[in-house]
Amino acid sequence: MELVWYALLGLFLATYLVLGGYDYGVGLLLARGATEERRRAALTALGPFFLGNEVWLVAAAGTLLGAFPTLEGELLSGFYPAVFGALVGVVLVTAGVQLRSRPHGASARAAWDRVVVAGSLLAALGWGALLGGLLQGLPLHADGHVDGVAHLFTPFVAAVALAMLTLVAVQGATFLTLRLPAAGAASLARVARRLVPVALTAVAAATVLGLLSDRVRAAVARPAVAVLLPLALVVALLVARAALGQGRSGVAFTATSAALALPVVLVGAALWPRVLFSTVDPAASLTVADGAASEPTLSLLGWLVLPLVPALLGFQAMCWWVFRGRTDGRAPVYW
Amino acid sequence: MDTLFLARLQFAATTSIHFLFVAVTLGLVTLLVGVQTAGFVTGKPVYERLTRFWGQLYVINYVLGIATGLVMEFQFGLNWSGLSRYVGNVFGAPLAVETLVAFVLESTFLGMWIFGWHRLRRGVHLALLWGVALTAYASAFWVLVGNAWLQHPVGYEIRDGVAHLTDFGALLTNPTLGFAFGHVVAASLVTGGMLMSAVSAFHLIRRTPDFALFRKSLRIGLLTTAAAVVLLIGFGFAQFGPVGQVQPTKFGGGPDRDALVAEWTAKFGPGDYVPPTLSNVGLGFMILIGFGLFFGLLIVPLLWRDWLIRLRFPLWVVLLALPFPFVAVILGWIAREVGRQPWAVYGLLPVDRAVSPVGSGLMLTSLVGFTLLLGALAVTNWVLLARHAARGAADPALGRPPAPDTDTHPQPVFA
Numbered sequence: 001m002e003l004v005w006y007a008l009l010g011l012f013l014a015t016y017l018v019l020g021g022y023d024y025g026v027g028l029l030l031a032r033g034a035t036e037e038r039r040r041a042a043l044t045a046l047g048p049f050f051l052g053n054e055v056w057l058v059a060a061a062g063t064l065l066g067a068f069p070t071l072e073g074e075l076l077s078g079f080y081p082a083v084f085g086a087l088v089g090v091v092l093v094t095a096g097v098q099l100r101s102r103p104h105g106a107s108a109r110a111a112w113d114r115v116v117v118a119g120s121l122l123a124a125l126g127w128g129a130l131l132g133g134l135l136q137g138l139p140l141h142a143d144g145h146v147d148g149v150a151h152l153f154t155p156f157v158a159a160v161a162l163a164m165l166t167l168v169a170v171q172g173a174t175f176l177t178l179r180l181p182a183a184g185a186a187s188l189a190r191v192a193r194r195l196v197p198v199a200l201t202a203v204a205a206a207t208v209l210g211l212l213s214d215r216v217r218a219a220v221a222r223p224a225v226a227v228l229l230p231l232a233l234v235v236a237l238l239v240a241r242a243a244l245g246q247g248r249s250g251v252a253f254t255a256t257s258a259a260l261a262l263p264v265v266l267v268g269a270a271l272w273p274r275v276l277f278s279t280v281d282p283a284a285s286l287t288v289a290d291g292a293a294s295e296p297t298l299s300l301l302g303w304l305v306l307p308l309v310p311a312l313l314g315f316q317a318m319c320w321w322v323f324r325g326r327t328d329g330r331a332p333v334y335w
Numbered sequence: 336m337d338t339l340f341l342a343r344l345q346f347a348a349t350t351s352i353h354f355l356f357v358a359v360t361l362g363l364v365t366l367l368v369g370v371q372t373a374g375f376v377t378g379k380p381v382y383e384r385l386t387r388f389w390g391q392l393y394v395i396n397y398v399l400g401i402a403t404g405l406v407m408e409f410q411f412g413l414n415w416s417g418l419s420r421y422v423g424n425v426f427g428a429p430l431a432v433e434t435l436v437a438f439v440l441e442s443t444f445l446g447m448w449i450f451g452w453h454r455l456r457r458g459v460h461l462a463l464l465w466g467v468a469l470t471a472y473a474s475a476f477w478v479l480v481g482n483a484w485l486q487h488p489v490g491y492e493i494r495d496g497v498a499h500l501t502d503f504g505a506l507l508t509n510p511t512l513g514f515a516f517g518h519v520v521a522a523s524l525v526t527g528g529m530l531m532s533a534v535s536a537f538h539l540i541r542r543t544p545d546f547a548l549f550r551k552s553l554r555i556g557l558l559t560t561a562a563a564v565v566l567l568i569g570f571g572f573a574q575f576g577p578v579g580q581v582q583p584t585k586f587g588g589g590p591d592r593d594a595l596v597a598e599w600t601a602k603f604g605p606g607d608y609v610p611p612t613l614s615n616v617g618l619g620f621m622i623l624i625g626f627g628l629f630f631g632l633l634i635v636p637l638l639w640r641d642w643l644i645r646l647r648f649p650l651w652v653v654l655l656a657l658p659f660p661f662v663a664v665i666l667g668w669i670a671r672e673v674g675r676q677p678w679a680v681y682g683l684l685p686v687d688r689a690v691s692p693v694g695s696g697l698m699l700t701s702l703v704g705f706t707l708l709l710g711a712l713a714v715t716n717w718v719l720l721a722r723h724a725a726r727g728a729a730d731p732a733l734g735r736p737p738a739p740d741t742d743t744h745p746q747p748v749f750a
Contacts, residue, residue, distance in 0.1 A: 037749060044747045051446030054401075055439040061408050062438075066431020069423020073416025077691040080413060084701055087409055088708060091402045095712050098398045101732065102719045144420055145692040181745050293424045296500045301428055305435050312435070315443050323450065330737045331747040332450040 001299065002292040005067040008309070010268050012063055014261035016056035017127065018171070020090075021260045022046075023053050025172015027093055027120030028165075029191070030113045036106055038184075039113055041327070043097060043335040045179035048323040050097055050335065052316055057090065059312070066301050070144075071291025074276055078146040079133045082157075086126025092119025097335050121165065128164025132157040134267050135210065135226075137219040137277030142284040151279070156213045159206035166199035167260055174240060174256045178249040181326055189244045192252070196241040199259075203233055219277035220270045229266040233259050339690045341698040342414040348706045349410060350672070351665050352713050353403035358664050360400045361475060361520065362527015363393045364468045366559060375461050384548055388728035389531065392720055394449060399716045401442070403709055408434070413701065415679065417689035422498045422680055425491045426484055429506065433477035441470035452734035475523075476516055483512035486675055487581040488683050498683070510577035515671075518570035522667065524563035525628065526660040531556030533657040534724045536650040543727050554638055557653070561632045568625050571667075582681060584609055585674040586618075595682075603685065610676040618670035624663040631656055 026042050033039035064072040076083050092115050100112030129152065136156055139147040173192035177185045207230045210216040220226045240255035271277060276286040292298065367389055374382025408430070411418060418426060444466040451460045483506070490505030491498040506512075535553035543549060575586070583591035596608045634652065637643035644650065675681050679689035723731070738748040 040749050041747060044749075048446050048450035051449075052443040054405075055442045058405065058408060058434045058442075059439050061412075062431045062434025065408070065411060065419070065423070065434075066427040069419040069427040072412040072423065072427070073419030073691070076409060076412030077414070077416040077693055080693055080697055080701070083409060083413060084704065087406060088704065090405060091708060091712070094402050094405070095398055095716075099395070099716070099719060102395060102723065143692075144416060148694070149697060181747075183745065293427060294497075294499045297424045297428050300500065300503050301431055304432055308436055312439050312443075315440060319443060319447050322447065322455065327747050328745055329748060330454075332452060332454060332737065333735075333747050333749055334449055334732060 001295065001302065002067075002289050004302070004306075005063065005292065005298060006268070006288050009060060009063045009068065010264050012056050012060040014264040016054070016060055017260045017264060018257045019049070019053035019056060020123070021168045021171040021257075022175035023050060023093065023097075023172075024089075024120035024124050025168045025170070025174075026176060027097070027116045027172070028124070028169050029172050029176070029188075031117045032191075033113075036109060039109075040101070040333070040335075041180060041184060042176060043100070044327055044331055044333050045176055046097070047327070047332065047335060048319060052319050054090065054094060066305075067293050067298060068288075068291045069293055071275060071286060071288075074140065074144050074146070074286060074291075075134075078138045078140060078276065079130050079152060081149050081152055082126050082129035082133055084126075085122050086130065089119045089122025089124070089126055092116070093123060094119075101335055120168070124165040124168040125161040128161035129157050131164070131263050131267050132160030132206070134276070135160070135219060135270065136213060136215040137279045137285075139280045140276055140278040140284050140286070141281060147280070154213070154215075156206065156209045156216060159202065159209045163199070163202040163206045164263070166195065166202045167256070167263075170195045170199050170237070170240065171253075171256045171260055174244065174249065174253045177244065178253050179326060181328060185249070185326070189247065189249070193241055193244045196237050196244075200234060200237055203230060203237070206230075215279055218279070219274075221272060221274060222270050226266065226270040229262055229269070233262045233266075236262065338693060338695045338698045339687050341695060341702050342690045343686065345414060345698070345702040345705060346410060347669075347672075348702070349403055349406050349709060350668065352709050353400065353407055354664055354668055355661055355713070356396055356399040356403065356716075357475075358523045358526040358661075359396045359530055360393070361471055361523035362525070362559075363389060363396065363530065364464075364471050364527075365524060366527055366531060366555060367393055368464055368468045369555070371461055371464050375457060381548055381551060383734075384728055385552055387731045387734040388548070389552070391723055391731040391733040392530075392534075394445075394733060395716065395720050395723060397445065399709075399713055402712060404438075406705055406709065414691050414693075414698065415689050416691040418679055418684070421496065421684055421688070422488070422491075425488070425498050425500045425506075426481055426680070428500065428503070429477045429480035429484070433474055433481070437470045437474035437477060441467055441474060444470065449733065453736050472520070475519060479512060479516050479519060480506055480509070482671075483509040483515060485680050486511040486578070486671070488680050510581055511574075514570050514573045514577065518567065518574065518667075521563045521567035521570055522660070522664050525560050525567055526664060528556045528558075528560035528563060529628075529653075529657055529660050532560060533654045536653040537725070538727060539644050540647065540650050540654065545728050548728055550641070550644065553644070553653075557632070557635055557638065557643075560628070561635050564625070564628050564632060568629060571622070571625060582675060585614075587615065599682065606677065606685075608677065610674050614670045614673035614676075617666040617673075621663045621666035621670065624659050624666075628656070628659060628663075 023046060026046050030039050033042060096112050096116035096119055100109050133152050138151050170192055173188050173195055176188045177192060236255045236259040240252045243252035273287045274285050275288050275291055278284040367386060370382050370385045374386060444463045448463040448467060451463060487509055489509055490502035492501050531552050535549040535556060538549040579586050583595050599608050634643060634649045637649055677685050679686045
């Protein structure tokens with residue numbers, strides 16, 4: 001039963017990184033939109049999907065709280081600075097995107113757009129730092145107490161955070177090539193293609209720093225996974241670049257989405273069966289089973305929630321279907 | 336300052352800001368369902384205009400509900416990891432159901448509703464709003480199931496120092512749940528109804544050209560508030576019995592309280608097991624506001640032949656009464672939450688065991704950071720709400736029809 005819930009947690013988290021990833025990617029790219037029209041066109045492309053994207057973060061947090069309460073408490077309080085930064089970012093993006101067009105003045109809107117850029121930056125870096133932190137373990141004691149926050153400030157974590165930032169930027173640009181009117185899409189395809197090598201460099205740097213780090217080597221239980229999945233990530237990015245060159249936005253978006261989902265799979269699989277690796281006391285490490293709720297809770301949640309997961313996905317799919325295609329003169333404008 | 340105090344302060348700040356916005360969300364969405372359904376059934380354009388105007392305010396207000404809600408959800412893990420560690424098996428379940436069953440759908444539906452005007456069939460568009468409202472109520476219900484368990488833990492057993500779920504049904508029949516849910520829903524309807532009445536009164540005082548529209552929403556708002564305030568007071572007083580029974584320390588002295596404090600002292604060691612007086616003083620003021628609103632609504636008969644509008648001074652009364660429901664909901668939550676001190680879970684887990692073992696510097700940074708961020712966003716949001724409310728219903732951005740000659744427009748039209 002824990003495995004089912006762990007897989008579901010991974011699914012929600014990966015869906016969040018894929019969907020929220022393009023929110024933040026579009027948010028980051030607002031920094032290059034010189035004119036109000038260009039920035040608003042990008043936000044209109046996000047339009048109906050925006051509210052449905054961040055719900056996956058809430059779904060993941062709810063799953064943690066209900067099915068993995070022990071893990072939830074130790075994970076979030078153990079990586080406090082990363083979670084804090086990411087949350088501040090998410091709040092800024094949420095408020096910024098939804099409120100930026102409520103004032104009429106161009107300068108107020110430009111100010112809100114800067115808020116969105118800053119929020120996107122923080123969110124991408126924060127979630128990246130959390131994933132990196134998981135891979136290198138933390139000084140966790142048997143009573144659940146973690147020594148300070150300095151454990152998070154390592155070159156590896158910084159590299160993973162930056163890699164996440166670049167992946168998110170690529171995802172946002174690729175999403176826009178899929179959604180903007182054909183005339184605007186071409187220039188974004190060029191931007192996305194230029195961002196791919198940057199992302200490749202960042203992913204390679206994170207991988208190398210991980211291989212060199214004692215803590216990462218100690219924490220990773222399955223080195224083969226930890227080497228193969230970054231390779232898969234590199235392949236996904238190369239496929240995306242090639243597809244962008246041929247104007248096949250759909251293929252490119254699928255590939256960049258895979259690139260954002262893979263880090264979640266990587267963290268889950270490489271650490272399995274552990275999830276929090278203790279660098280000070282191996283016995284204090286938390287396995288997935290230790291972190292999970294007890295059997296009655298998991299089966300109750302199974303009865304209440306699992307039958308609804310297809311409905312959650314179904315209504316989201318309805319949203320994607322209703323608002324599919326490029327934005328045009330009939331596109332509803334609200335953000 | 337110790338970590339525990341800072342964590343409590345942060346929880347109080349986040350929760351208070353959260354509730355100021357979700358009360359409006361829950362109340363206003365109910366009224367929106369009413370006006371959009373009326374528009375669907377009667378086909379009168381005034382209802383569509385009402386839906387767009389109040390929908391716009393609803394959507395602006397919703398932003399802060401999500402932003403603060405996100406922080407709340409993560410706060411349990413960040414600041415209260417002991418809660419997850421000792422009672423997460425029971426307390427986590429209703430919150431997980433809330434997020435997965437209610438919130439995920441609510442936000443997905445709302446996204447489609449905002450962007451679905453003139454694009455979806457009218458029936459589908461209306462169904463989406465019903466979906467938003469029903470999931471919002473479900474959300475409130477499951478959050479209160481979780482809160483009621485913290486007030487009065489039931490349906491669990493302790494094994495190896497950790498609570499395990501034994502009877503989920505007991506969580507749903509918790510004596511601290513049913514009346515509280517009714518009370519919260521009624522309070523939200525009063526808040527939403529008062530907001531609608533006050534904004535309408537403002538436009539009627541200013542003699543905005545949209546007389547018919549604001550006359551209608553003044554009536555809807557006032558009648559809703561009047562009906563809800565009766566329920567509000569009823570559900571409020573109905574709670575004294577069951578809550579006083581399961582929480583003898585909440586409303587002051589008595590032999591039950593002394594016996595319980597003696598029992599706790601024997602079990603958990605000596606300590607201060609009586610909540611601060613703040614909670615009961617707040618409760619007194621809240622009850623005062625409740626009765627104030629109740630008597631204030633004796634002006635409702637003046638709706639007959641529009642005397643309320645023609646006399647004008649009742650409009651000022653309605654407008655100036657707007658802050659009171661907001662003050663009352665905060666006082667109500669303070670009574671409920673501070674009233675169970677020093678317990679995170681009443682009689683089971685003291686707050687000092689529930690707080691996360693993190694440094695006070697970190698907690699202070701988090702408190703200042705989140706409070707400043709959410710406080711600033713709350714103020715900004717209210718300013719935007721006030722401006723949009725004052726702007727009137729001439730042409731809200733929500734539901735604006737797309738440009739007519741679409742063939743020549745490959746790009747979206749921004750206004």
